[in-house]
Amino acid sequence: MKKISRRTIPRTLLYLRTLESLIKEGRYTVSSGELARITGLTDVQIRKDISNFGRVGTPRIGYKTRELKNILKDYVLPENIIRMVLFGAGSLGTAILKYPGFRKQRLKISAAFDKDKRKTGKTINGVKVYPVERAPEVIRKSRVDIGIIAVPSEHGQEVADLMVGSGLKGIVNFAPVSLNLPENVSARDIDLSIEFLALYCDTRM
Amino acid sequence: MKKISRRTIPRTLLYLRTLESLIKEGRYTVSSGELARITGLTDVQIRKDISNFGRVGTPRIGYKTRELKNILKDYVLPENIIRMVLFGAGSLGTAILKYPGFRKQRLKISAAFDKDKRKTGKTINGVKVYPVERAPEVIRKSRVDIGIIAVPSEHGQEVADLMVGSGLKGIVNFAPVSLNLPENVSARDIDLSIEFLALYCDTRM
Numbered sequence: 001m002k003k004i005s006r007r008t009i010p011r012t013l014l015y016l017r018t019l020e021s022l023i024k025e026g027r028y029t030v031s032s033g034e035l036a037r038i039t040g041l042t043d044v045q046i047r048k049d050i051s052n053f054g055r056v057g058t059p060r061i062g063y064k065t066r067e068l069k070n071i072l073k074d075y076v077l078p079e080n081i082i083r084m085v086l087f088g089a090g091s092l093g094t095a096i097l098k099y100p101g102f103r104k105q106r107l108k109i110s111a112a113f114d115k116d117k118r119k120t121g122k123t124i125n126g127v128k129v130y131p132v133e134r135a136p137e138v139i140r141k142s143r144v145d146i147g148i149i150a151v152p153s154e155h156g157q158e159v160a161d162l163m164v165g166s167g168l169k170g171i172v173n174f175a176p177v178s179l180n181l182p183e184n185v186s187a188r189d190i191d192l193s194i195e196f197l198a199l200y201c202d203t204r205m
Numbered sequence: 206m207k208k209i210s211r212r213t214i215p216r217t218l219l220y221l222r223t224l225e226s227l228i229k230e231g232r233y234t235v236s237s238g239e240l241a242r243i244t245g246l247t248d249v250q251i252r253k254d255i256s257n258f259g260r261v262g263t264p265r266i267g268y269k270t271r272e273l274k275n276i277l278k279d280y281v282l283p284e285n286i287i288r289m290v291l292f293g294a295g296s297l298g299t300a301i302l303k304y305p306g307f308r309k310q311r312l313k314i315s316a317a318f319d320k321d322k323r324k325t326g327k328t329i330n331g332v333k334v335y336p337v338e339r340a341p342e343v344i345r346k347s348r349v350d351i352g353i354i355a356v357p358s359e360h361g362q363e364v365a366d367l368m369v370g371s372g373l374k375g376i377v378n379f380a381p382v383s384l385n386l387p388e389n390v391s392a393r394d395i396d397l398s399i400e401f402l403a404l405y406c407d408t409r410m
Contacts, residue, residue, distance in 0.1 A: 009406045013399040018383050038383045040392070082405050095300035096397070100357070101381050105398040145405060152305070170408040172400060176306050178223050178243045186407035187245070188400055192301070193310040194218040195377060195393055200287050200350055201214045202391035203375040 004075055008049055012076045014039050015046070019069040031062035081108050083144045085168075087159045088151035089114040089122075089129045092174055096150060097124045110142045115155075132162070139166040146170040153177040209280055213254055217281045219244050220254070224274040236267035286313050288349045290373075292364045293356035294319040294327075294334045297379055301355060302329045315347045320360075337364075341371040351375040358382040
C-alpha cells in the first residue's frame with residue numbers, strides 16, 4: 001500500500017465505490033464533475049485528490065473508469081485480507097457479522113466474543129462466538145488487525161483494555177462512550193445518536 | 206435551536222457525550238486539555254469551538270461540567286423529539302431498532318417498513334413494521350424528520366426516491382451505495398467497509 005494523506009483515504013474509498021458501480025453500469029469514462037455530483041464532494045476537491053495518484057484523466061474526456069479504479073485500489077486496498085474480531089454478539093454485533101460487502105473489500109471477521117453463555121459456542125454467518133476470556137489467545141493466534149466494539153457502553157472501556165492488552169492496533173467503537181486508549185492505537189467512533197442528531201441539525205440549516 | 210456552523214455540530218455532540226459521562230463520575234470541572242485527551246481532538250480546536258458559545262470557562266480551572274453541558278444542549282439538542290422512520294427490517298435494521306440511547310437524545314423511530322411479508326405486521330422493540338407501500342401515508346401522518354436506509358444496496362436508490370417523494374428532508378444511508386438526491390435533502394452515508402478500511406490505513410501510518 002502506497003502512502004497518501006490520512007484525510008484523503010475515506011474519500012478515495014468513496015471514489016472507488018463510485019467507480020465500481022459506474023463500471024457495473026457499463027461506463028468507460030467519467031468526468032470529475034459527475035463524480036462530484038454522485039459523491040457530494042466538490043469538483044476541485046476530487047481533481048486535487050486524484051492528482052495525488054499521478055497523471056490520470058484527459059481534459060474534456062475525464063477519467064477512464066477501470067484505469068482509475070485500479071490505480072486507487074493500489075493505494076487504499078490492502079494486498080492481504082484484513083482480519084477483524086468482534087466483541088458483543090447482540091443485535092448490533094449480529095448485524096455486523098451479517099453485513100454484506102466485507103468480502104469484496106478484503107475484510108473478514110475471524111471470530112466473535114461474548115460474555116453471555118447463551119451466545120458462546122454458536123456460529124453466526126460462519127463466524128464462531130467464543131467466551132470473552134479466550135480473546136487474547138484467539139487474537140494472537142489469528143493475527144488480527146482490527147477489533148470491533150459492539151458491547152453496551154458500560155463495558156466499552158473494559159473490552160478496549162482487553163483488546164489493547166492482546167496487541168490490537170485498531171479499534172472501531174460502536175459503543176456510545178469515549179475510550180481511553182494508548183497513543184499507538186488508532187480508533188474510530190461510530191455513534192449512531194451523533195450521526196442522526198448531526199443530520200437533523202443539517203436539515204434545519 | 207441556535208445557529209452554529211455545520212462542522213462544529215458533530216464535535217459539539219461529542220463534547221456533550223463526554224460531559225455527561227464526566228458528570229456521572231461526579232466531576233464538577235474539566236479542562237480543555239482533559240477534553241482533548243478524552244475526545245482525541247486538539248486543545249486549540251476545543252477552546253475555539255467552545256468560545257462560539259459565549260464566555261464560558263475560567264483560566265486554570267476549566268469549564269464547569271454542568272454549566273457547559275446545559276449551554277451545549279441548548280445549541281444542538283432539539284426541543285422536540287426527532288421522529289425517524291426505518292426502511293429495511295433485516296439484521297441491520299433490527300439492530301438500529303434495538304439501539305439503546307436514542308431516547309435520552311430525543312430520537313425516536315416511529316415506524317419501520319419492509320417488503321418482506323414475513324416481517325410486516327411484526328413489532329420490533331415497540332416499533333411496528335409496515336409494508337413499504339404504506340410509507341408515504343405513514344410518513345405524512347406522523348410528521349417524520351429523518352429516514353434511515355437499511356435495505357440492500359440494490360434497493361437503496363428506490364427507497365431514497367420513495368422517501369424524497371414522501372417529503373423527507375433528511376436521510377441516513379447505511380446501504381453501501383451513493384444516492385442521487387435533490388439538493389434540498391440532507392444525507393449522511395455510513396458505509397461500514399469504508400470505516401474499517403480507513404481505520405486499517407490509519408494503523409499502517
